[in-house]
Amino acid sequence: MEAITLPDTTAIEASSHSLLEVAKALVVSNSEQEQRAAGMIVSATRYIKEAVDAFTPAKSAANTAHKEICALENGLSNPFKQVIAVLQPKLLDYQQEQERQRQAKEAELREAARRQEEERRLQQAMEAERQGKTAAVEELLAMPIEAPPVIVPKAPTPANVTRLEKWTYRIDDETLIPRKYLIVDARALAATARTQKSKASVPGVKFFDEGTIRVNTKG
Numbered sequence: 113m114e115a116i117t118l119p120d121t122t123a124i125e126a127s128s129h130s131l132l133e134v135a136k137a138l139v140v141s142n143s144e145q146e147q148r149a150a151g152m153i154v155s156a157t158r159y160i161k162e163a164v165d166a167f168t169p170a171k172s173a174a175n176t177a178h179k180e181i182c183a184l185e186n187g188l189s190n191p192f193k194q195v196i197a198v199l200q201p202k203l204l205d206y207q208q209e210q211e212r213q214r215q216a217k218e219a220e221l222r223e224a225a226r227r228q229e230e231e232r233r234l235q236q237a238m239e240a241e242r243q244g245k246t247a248a249v250e251e252l253l254a255m256p257i258e259a260p261p262v263i264v265p266k267a268p269t270p271a272n273v274t275r276l277e278k279w280t281y282r283i284d285d286e287t288l289i290p291r292k293y294l295i296v297d298a299r300a301l302a303a304t305a306r307t308q309k310s311k312a313s314v315p316g317v318k319f320f321d322e323g324t325i326r327v328n329t330k331g
Contacts, residue, residue, distance in 0.1 A: 113176070113177045113180055114173040114176055114177065115173065116170050116173045116174050116177065117169070117170060117173075118167075118170055119166040119167060119169075119170065121163065121166060124159060124162055124163055124166065127159055128159060131152060131155060131156060131159070134152065135149075135152055135156075138152070150327050153327040153329065154327060154328075154329045157327075157329035158329070203273065204275070207269065207275050210266075210267045211266070214264050214265075214266060214267065215264075217264050218262055218263065218264040221262040221264065222259065222261075222262045225259035225260060225262055226257055226259040228259070229257050229258070229259040229260075230257050233252055233253075233255070233257065236252050237249045237252040237253055240252060301314065301317060304319070305319050309321075
């Protein structure tokens with residue numbers, strides 16, 4: 113790998129501190145001070161280029177070394193990542209199928225319990241009818257069927273395997289989505305601001321000139 117050598121930046125650092133102190137103390141209240149501020153921006157821009165140029169060889173060497181190290185790391189770890197990528201979906205598919213079967217069995221037992229309760233209620237109503245208790249018959253038949261809850265335990269899994277919930281979504285009909293779930297088109301608003309400027313008008317939006325300063329640092 114290429115050796116990484118850091119540059120001597122003593123002179124640039126000294127210039128940066130002195131220029132920053134002058135910039136903090138400078139008050140721009142007349143044209144002369146304005147010109148001086150612009151000149152200092154030019155100087156600062158040039159020092160920035162010097163700093164960037166000074167570190168370019170070291171950054172290039174570091175970038176090359178980083179790529180070589182990452183290539184070695186990936187070559188070693190990628191096969192194991194593939195093992196995980198192959199096995200995780202299989203585990204998930206198995207557990208989802210087990211859960212589907214559990215829920216189906218639970219629904220089946222719940223329906224059986226409901227039918228049993230319905231049959232018991234019907235027998236009560238028939239007995240009340242034989243005894244001539246018309247009101248009781250009507251009351252029994254009008255009552256909702258409330259079967260006892262049925263819970264089928266989940267299938268056991270290895271101690272070191274945990275299925276994490278990861279709820280997501282798909283859009284079936286975007287016209288029905290409530291406003292709070294809609295995202296403002298920031299790019300469209302920015303384009304409107306740039307092209308229409310002071311004439312831009314969108315309900316609920318305020319357009320304004322944020323302003324910036326550009327100093328020509330060339331020449």
